[in-house]
Amino acid sequence: MFADILQFCGPDNKGQQALEIGIGTGQATRPFLQASCRVTAVELGAHMAAVARKKYAAYPNLQVLQADFETVDLPLGRYDLIYSASAFQWIDPEIGFPKVYALLRAGGVFARFGHALYRLPQYAPLTAAMDAVYEKYRPQFYADPKISLDKVHPQYRQVLTSLQPPVPDQKSPAISFADQLAAHGFTSITYKTYQQVLKYDADSYVALLATNCDQLSLPAKTKQAFAAEIRDIIQRHGGRYALSDTIKLYLAKKPSR
Numbered sequence: 001m002f003a004d005i006l007q008f009c010g011p012d013n014k015g016q017q018a019l020e021i022g023i024g025t026g027q028a029t030r031p032f033l034q035a036s037c038r039v040t041a042v043e044l045g046a047h048m049a050a051v052a053r054k055k056y057a058a059y060p061n062l063q064v065l066q067a068d069f070e071t072v073d074l075p076l077g078r079y080d081l082i083y084s085a086s087a088f089q090w091i092d093p094e095i096g097f098p099k100v101y102a103l104l105r106a107g108g109v110f111a112r113f114g115h116a117l118y119r120l121p122q123y124a125p126l127t128a129a130m131d132a133v134y135e136k137y138r139p140q141f142y143a144d145p146k147i148s149l150d151k152v153h154p155q156y157r158q159v160l161t162s163l164q165p166p167v168p169d170q171k172s173p174a175i176s177f178a179d180q181l182a183a184h185g186f187t188s189i190t191y192k193t194y195q196q197v198l199k200y201d202a203d204s205y206v207a208l209l210a211t212n213c214d215q216l217s218l219p220a221k222t223k224q225a226f227a228a229e230i231r232d233i234i235q236r237h238g239g240r241y242a243l244s245d246t247i248k249l250y251l252a253k254k255p256s257r
Contacts (some may be wrong), residue, residue, distance in 0.1 A: 001194050001249055002031035006256050008190070014060055016080040019103060022087020026052040027207045028113075037081065042069045054209050060139045070095045076102050083111040097184035107256040110186060112177070113249040117198070120244055127239040133229045137222060167239050177250055186252035194247040202234035205241050 006013050014036040021043035023029055025048060030041050033056065041064045043049040049066040056062045065072060071092060082100050100110050119127050181189050200208065206227045234241050 001085075001113065001192070001247055002191060003027075003250065004249065005037055005081075005113075006031070006110070008111070009109045015107075015139055017078055018081040018083065019074070019079045021082065021084035021091070021100075023052045023064060024085070024087070026055050028083070028085045029056065029062070032081075033062055033082070036061065039063070040065065040074075040079075042067050042074075043073055044068050063244075066217065070099070074103055079103050079107050080105060081109045082239065083113070085112075086114045088112050093180060097180060098174045101185055101254055104254040106254060108254050110181070110252045110254070111249065113247060116246045116248055117243040118246065120197075120242055123241060124242060126233065129233045129237070132228060133226065133233065136229075137226050158179055169198050174231070181250065181252045182232045185255070187255050188253040190249075190251040192251070194249070196247075198245045199240070199242045200234075201239055202231045202241075205234060206231045 004164060009016065013032075018032050018037040018039045019033070020029060020039055023043045024045075026041075028067050029039065029041065029052070039059045041052060041062065043052060043066055049064050049184060052062075053064045069087075080198045082104060104110065126142060144197040178189050209227065209230065210223075
């Protein structure tokens with residue numbers, strides 16, 4: 001996937017100015033650093049920004065800014081590539097798309113990608129049992145008044161508060177995102193997918209859930225109880241689980257002058 005992004009940007013990536021929206025722990029950053037791109041990363045969380053700086057301390061071609069992408073002041077028309085993994089879904093699209101467009105140079109590339117996990121039919125009894133756990137904890141979701149969703153745009157807030165387990169893939173989200181790109185002036189819109197099967201034991205699957213934005217937002221006691229029940233279900237169904245993983249990549253360009 002990363003090779004496809006770099007190829008879409010052109011034959012020579014050395015010295016290209018790249019902007020990463022939401023570096024997190026830097027899982028998507030290394031390929032661009034190793035391609036000699038000069039990467040500026042914007043990260044809202046102070047802890048995650050510190051983790052990324054430490055992880056890539058040996059790369060002088062990385063600068064990490066601890067800031068909110070929606071409000072941070074960045075040079076217009078500067079970047080050859082702007083990319084984001086899961087973070088872009090948190091940004092208000094009426095702010096995010098125009099800002100990305102303005103920050104790109106003419107002919108610059110916007111790449112958004114992320115994982116979408118879907119159920120495998122051979123695990124139907126296990127997933128049915130997990131569904132019951134989701135239903136049990138649904139009324140407690142976001143019950144903690146200290147949790148604020150003010151920063152989340154309305155469409156994504158609705159997704160988060162549903163506490164839905166993984167469901168079969170649908171084409172409509174891909175079409176919707178492509179339509180949004182086109183509506184904001186992007187051209188050469190390309191959509192690619194990459195498939196793999198991810199295998200887990202009880203502990204590794206619970207650890208995966210703990211990284212999901214909906215799970216991170218659960219009150220601590222609810223999160224612990226939810227995780228314990230999911231772990232117990234997997235152990236009672238043979239101790240193994242797997243999901244189909246579709247990596248979805250959207251590529252688009254700002255028109256050349």
